[in-house]
Amino acid sequence: GAVVSQHPSRVICKSGTSVKIECRSLDFQATTMFWYRQFPKKSLMLMATSNEGSKATYEQGVEKDKFLINHASLTLSTLTVTSAHPEDSSFYICSATRGVKEKLFFGSGTQLSVL
Amino acid sequence: QKEVEQNSGPLSVPEGAIASLNCTYSDRGSQSFFWYRQYSGKSPELIMSIYSNGDKEDGRFTAQLNKASQYVSLLIRDSQPSDSATYLCAVPNNNDMRFGAGTRLTVKP
Numbered sequence: 001g002a003v004v005s006q007h008p009s010r011v012i013c014k015s016g017t018s019v020k021i022e023c024r025s026l027d028f029q030a031t032t033m034f035w036y037r038q039f040p041k042k043s044l045m046l047m048a049t050s051n052e053g054s055k056a057t058y059e060q061g062v063e064k065d066k067f068l069i070n071h072a073s074l075t076l077s078t079l080t081v082t083s084a085h086p087e088d089s090s091f092y093i094c095s096a097t098r099g100v101k102e103k104l105f106f107g108s109g110t111q112l113s114v115l
Numbered sequence: 116q117k118e119v120e121q122n123s124g125p126l127s128v129p130e131g132a133i134a135s136l137n138c139t140y141s142d143r144g145s146q147s148f149f150w151y152r153q154y155s156g157k158s159p160e161l162i163m164s165i166y167s168n169g170d171k172e173d174g175r176f177t178a179q180l181n182k183a184s185q186y187v188s189l190l191i192r193d194s195q196p197s198d199s200a201t202y203l204c205a206v207p208n209n210n211d212m213r214f215g216a217g218t219r220l221t222v223k224p
Contacts, residue, residue: 043216109158
């Protein structure tokens with residue numbers, strides 16, 4: 001199966017700092033990448049859809065100025081959590097797909113803890 | 116109505132039993148369906164995909180699809196404690212994938 005690499009796997013930061021999370025598709029070109037967040041024992045919540053070379057499409061209620069998404073190439077998308085606060089602590093997961101309505105391949109996730 | 120609905124469980128079965136996980140979806144035009152398994156603290160991994168009505172078997176897993184009833188299920192035969200996880204039903208929706216809330220399965224030794 002296709003491989004999606006996500007790092008860091010775990011990050012602890014101070015309140016007010018920014019954190020960047022990278023998501024790479026290692027062996028295929030991802031036309032679309034998705035960013036999710038997940039709270040303990042809750043389901044995945046789609047934050048935004050990212051297409052290479054264009055602005056990300058954010059889900060309702062997700063602050064685009066706080067969660068900056070850049071999709072610079074067909075193999076790399078980044079999520080930057082700006083001015084992080086404790087309520088931003090969560091498990092962030094990226095996924096990538098070769099095409100619309102095709103299966104998703106997930107990164108290993110990033111556990112963010114904001115002190 | 117949610118786009119993809121699952122019974123959140125928890126579902127508990129004894130080792131060796133059949134675990135049955137169910138999912139309904141709202142978009143009658145959906146053509147592809149996926150089951151993902153997610154262990155606690157890990158990201159989801161794809162275990163089954165199904166596109167046609169009927170059953171699709173892969174080892175101990177069987178996916179069942181009934182488009183008329185807008186229903187897709189996952190059966191796990193000879194359940195093992197290592198199958199204990201949350202199982203997510205997923206259905207593509209335009210440009211993204213919609214997930215159910217997930218069913219938490221516990222297989223007791």
